[in-house]
Amino acid sequence: MSRVVLNNVTRNFGAIEAVKDLSMTINDGEFVVLLGPTGAGKTTTLRLIAGLEKPDRGTVEIAGTDVTAMAPTRRDVAFVFQQYSLYPHYTVFDNMAFPLRAPGRNLTPEQIKKRVHEIAELLRIESKLENRATQLSGGEMQRVSIGRALVRQPEIFLMDEPLSSLDAKLREDLRVELKRIQRELNATILYVTHDQLEAMTMADRIGVLSSGKLVQLDEPRKVYETPSNIYAAMRLGSPQINILDASSLKDTDLPANTHSVGVRPEDIVLGSANGTLAKVLTVEHLGVETVILMESEGRNIRAMLGGDAPLAEGDETSFAIREGSAICFDRQGEIIS
Amino acid sequence: MSSSVSSPDKPRTVTGKVFALSDRAIAWLFISPTILLLLAINIFPLVWTIYLSFTNYRANQPGRAIRWVGTRNYERLLGNEDIWGYLQATAHFVLWTMLLQVVIGFGLALLINRNFKGASFWTTVILIPMMLSPAVVGVFWTYIYQPQTGIFSYIVNFFADVGPLDMIGSVDLAPWSIIIVDTWMWTPYIMLLCLAGLRSIPDYLYEAAEIDRANAWQKFFYITLPRVMPFLMLAVLFRGIENFKMFDMVVELTSGGPGSTTEVASINLKREAFEKWRTGYSSAFAIILFVTVFGLSNIYVKALNKVKQ
Numbered sequence: 161m162s163r164v165v166l167n168n169v170t171r172n173f174g175a176i177e178a179v180k181d182l183s184m185t186i187n188d189g190e191f192v193v194l195l196g197p198t199g200a201g202k203t204t205t206l207r208l209i210a211g212l213e214k215p216d217r218g219t220v221e222i223a224g225t226d227v228t229a230m231a232p233t234r235r236d237v238a239f240v241f242q243q244y245s246l247y248p249h250y251t252v253f254d255n256m257a258f259p260l261r262a263p264g265r266n267l268t269p270e271q272i273k274k275r276v277h278e279i280a281e282l283l284r285i286e287s288k289l290e291n292r293a294t295q296l297s298g299g300e301m302q303r304v305s306i307g308r309a310l311v312r313q314p315e316i317f318l319m320d321e322p323l324s325s326l327d328a329k330l331r332e333d334l335r336v337e338l339k340r341i342q343r344e345l346n347a348t349i350l351y352v353t354h355d356q357l358e359a360m361t362m363a364d365r366i367g368v369l370s371s372g373k374l375v376q377l378d379e380p381r382k383v384y385e386t387p388s389n390i391y392a393a394m395r396l397g398s399p400q401i402n403i404l405d406a407s408s409l410k411d412t413d414l415p416a417n418t419h420s421v422g423v424r425p426e427d428i429v430l431g432s433a434n435g436t437l438a439k440v441l442t443v444e445h446l447g448v449e450t451v452i453l454m455e456s457e458g459r460n461i462r463a464m465l466g467g468d469a470p471l472a473e474g475d476e477t478s479f480a481i482r483e484g485s486a487i488c489f490d491r492q493g494e495i496i497s
Numbered sequence: 498m499s500s501s502v503s504s505p506d507k508p509r510t511v512t513g514k515v516f517a518l519s520d521r522a523i524a525w526l527f528i529s530p531t532i533l534l535l536l537a538i539n540i541f542p543l544v545w546t547i548y549l550s551f552t553n554y555r556a557n558q559p560g561r562a563i564r565w566v567g568t569r570n571y572e573r574l575l576g577n578e579d580i581w582g583y584l585q586a587t588a589h590f591v592l593w594t595m596l597l598q599v600v601i602g603f604g605l606a607l608l609i610n611r612n613f614k615g616a617s618f619w620t621t622v623i624l625i626p627m628m629l630s631p632a633v634v635g636v637f638w639t640y641i642y643q644p645q646t647g648i649f650s651y652i653v654n655f656f657a658d659v660g661p662l663d664m665i666g667s668v669d670l671a672p673w674s675i676i677i678v679d680t681w682m683w684t685p686y687i688m689l690l691c692l693a694g695l696r697s698i699p700d701y702l703y704e705a706a707e708i709d710r711a712n713a714w715q716k717f718f719y720i721t722l723p724r725v726m727p728f729l730m731l732a733v734l735f736r737g738i739e740n741f742k743m744f745d746m747v748v749e750l751t752s753g754g755p756g757s758t759t760e761v762a763s764i765n766l767k768r769e770a771f772e773k774w775r776t777g778y779s780s781a782f783a784i785i786l787f788v789t790v791f792g793l794s795n796i797y798v799k800a801l802n803k804v805k806q
Contacts, residue, residue: 212704232707245705249723258719262710308709 162188162223162315162348164209169218171204178204180372182218186316189346191339192377193359195395196369202352203242205369206318209350211235223315238309240319244301246293246308253289256280256307279310282341299330306334310341317349323358335361356396360384368392390493393422399451399462402428406488408457409481415496418488425451427485428463430471435478440471454479543787550781557774570781579757580765580782587761589672591740594679595733601680602687603729607721609688610695620692627685635749638678639665642750665751671759675747679740687732694728695721730801734794741790762786 164186171179179201186192194202207213209220211232219228227235238259246255253276259265260272267275280286283303288296293304302322309317323331339362342349353359359366360380367377368391376388380396387393393401402425406418414421429435430452438456450469454461454477463479471477488496518526550570554563574580605623609616626634641649644661653662664674698720706716744763747753753760753768766786770779 210708212707232704233710237708239705239708241701241705243699243701245699245701247702247719247723250719258706258711258715259709262715263712264710312709 163221164223164316164348164350165221166205166209167219167221169205169208169215169220171201171208171213171215177372179208179215182372182374184367184374184377186348186350188348191342191349191351191362191364192367193351193353193363193365194367194369195353195356195359197354199371200369201372202354202369203320204372206239206320206350206352209235209316210237210239210318212239236312236315238312238314238317240305240309240317240322242321242324244298244305244325246301246304248292248294250293251289252280252285252291252293252296252304255293255304256289256311259308259312275311276307279307282310282344283307283337299326299334302326303334306338310345310347313345315348317347319349319351321353322351324353324355331358338362356398360396366396368395385487386495386497387422387487388495390420390422390489393487393489397424399425399464401425401487402461403489404459404461408459414486415488417490418496419491420489420493421481422487422489423481423485425462425464427482428461429480429482430463430465430469430477432478432480435480437476437478440473440475440477443469443471443473546780546783549777550784552777554777554780555774556770556776566777570778571785573778574781574785582757583760583762583765586672586757586759587741587743587763590676590679590743590759590761591737593676594683594740595737597676597680598684598687598736599729599733602684602732603691603725605684605688606691606695606725609692623688624685626682627689629682631682631746632749634678634682635746638674638750642674666755668755668758671751671755675743675750675759678746678750679743682746683736683739686736687729690728690732691725694725698724727801727805730797730804734797734801737797738790738794742786 166182166184169179169182170177182201182205184192194205196202204213208215209222211227211230211234215228219226221227222235222237247258250258256276256279257272260267260275276289277286280289283306285300285303285307288300288304293301296304302325306319306322309319323334326334335358341347342362351358351362363380365377366380366383368375368383368387370391376383376392383392384396387396390403393403402423404421404423406414406421409421436456438454438461440452440454441460442453444451444453445467448467450465450467450471452463452465452469452471454463456479461479465471490496515523551565551567552563553566555561609620609623641647642664644650644663644666649664650662653659662670664670664677702720703716706720711719742763743761744767747759747761747764751759753764757765762782763786766779766782769775769782
């Protein structure tokens with residue numbers, strides 16, 4: 161069983177607390193995505209599990225063993241770095257075979273060859289095996305990096321924004337690919353990203369990090385529908401959720417201690433008879449949907465409509481909130497359940 | 498300015514004339530001084546030397562008629578066993594200095610790269626020999642090498658009781674005396690370039706290797722060596738060419754002696770050209786050396802480009 165458990169892990173860099181009292185469990189065969197902006201402690205968390213950083217406090221457990229004091233070599237983890245960390249003077253095959261040739265693994269050349277070919281096929285880079293690492297395109301290099309992790313069967317795969325340096329089309333392809341491979345191999349993956357789309361589409365569970373603290377760890381739909389606080393609500397969904405003052409709303413059946421209300425752009429209804437007046441600032445046609453930015457009483461409000469929304473910049477309209485869609489937050493920004 | 502703009506086909510001012518030139522003409526305008534200079538101080542002397550190498554010209558008798566002798570100078574040179582001896586002495590010097598400097602220089606770079614306390618201080622200390630003049634280095638090493646009073650002999654005798662050590666006067670040791678001095682002086686240069694190579698290796702490569710359970714040797718052969726290799730080879734190219742034509746330091750130290758054990762090609766060339774005044778003959782020798790260095794370094798650069806890929 162390759163369960164990974166973090167118990168109250170803290171890591172400081174000088175005065176900066178990169179990871180604060182973090183506790184979480186990644187179950188066997190689970191795809192967990194850590195989501196957060198730059199500096200939220202995502203990468204540090206990965207490095208702590210890999211052993212590239214040592215925690216100041218707390219323990220790390222992999223498959224039931226306390227590995228806190230162990231060197232990276234002794235922990236059975238695979239790491240995909242944000243920069244493709246390939247050995248530039250070797251072929252793709254040699255790069256992928258590298259972890260299998262490590263001392264103590266005792267694999268025969270035939271076994272290594274078989275394993276590398278299997279994974280190369282999975283990642284569709286079989287035709288590139290004899291190329292040098294430097295002769296590849298960015299997407300191919302990153303696939304080799306992922307392949308080098310996949311040839312091993314480690315307890316956990318740690319991936320640090322592996323798709324961030326690729327172009328949009330390739331990112332989409334690899335995203336689907338990675339999810340498929342994870343299911344096929346039943347691999348345990350902890351994946352770091354700041355891209356909410358990657359998090360939503362790939363994760364079994366999403367962990368939202370905010371300056372070193374775990375804000376919420378739940379299934380993507382749950383985080384989307386019932387974010388534990390305003391911060392988590394803002395991390396998921398594009399365009400971003402609207403946060404409105406409760407006092408400015410005409411809706412009266414909100415819980416008494418409601419301070420602000422989160423409304424997803426798709427839950428804004430336009431043109432309702434008793435709605436609030438608003439002026440359209442911009443209209444973005446994205447094909448199947450249209451994103452509209454409005455101004456009402458000094459606040460910006462984003463709404464998402466169908467592809468054929470008959471609105472133009474400067475139009476006057478009115479909006480209302482779809483019934484039952486408002487997410488209520490208290491004065492501290494925490495959700496009211 | 499304004500006049501040249503208003504009537505572009507009839508520029509009157511200098512600026513206007515320049516503006517009216519084509520890009521190609523302007524490019525020629527910029528590079529022509531360099532080309533003229535190169536022609537005057539590089540290309541012409543080279544061509545002139547090639548011409549002289551086929552004559553019996555003597556520079557100390559300018560009035561004498563110059564006679565074309567065909568390939569006689571070359572035939573004499575290549576048939577002369579002494580010449581092969583000088584070339585051998587040169588090759589011995591170049592190969593050993595390069596080998597020692599690469600091994601020691603790379604080693605020092607690896608040490609300095611560990612970033613221990615005072616690393617930058619030691620870097621500066623190590624770099625000092627490189628900044629001295631080769632002639633000065635040659636002179637003071639003759640004192641260091643003094644069999645009776647020199648510190649070199651003293652240190653060797655401290656560890657092994659061999660009696661006064663005459664590095665410069667002994668036929669066996671003299672070639673090594675110049676190799677040691679050159680290594681002492683130029684190892685820092687190799688170290689510096691290796692260090693630049695080492696510093697260019699990102700940490701995450703080593704971290705990736707560590708997670709892949711690589712040992713220290715694998716890290717060295719898969720990451721460090723391939724990354725430093727282009728820098729190292731470039732350093733060897735520069736130093737190799739320099740040492741092939743080594744002159745000043747050897748003249749000060751041994752002047753080619755004892756006998757002709759340390760008479761490297763450049764020293765013999767100077768003797769033939771400016772002591773015996775056999776200008777035609779020494780021109781032929783110079784051309785032979787030029788072709789050798791040029792050919793070798795071309796092959797070497799090809800290899801270097803392959804490593805760089």
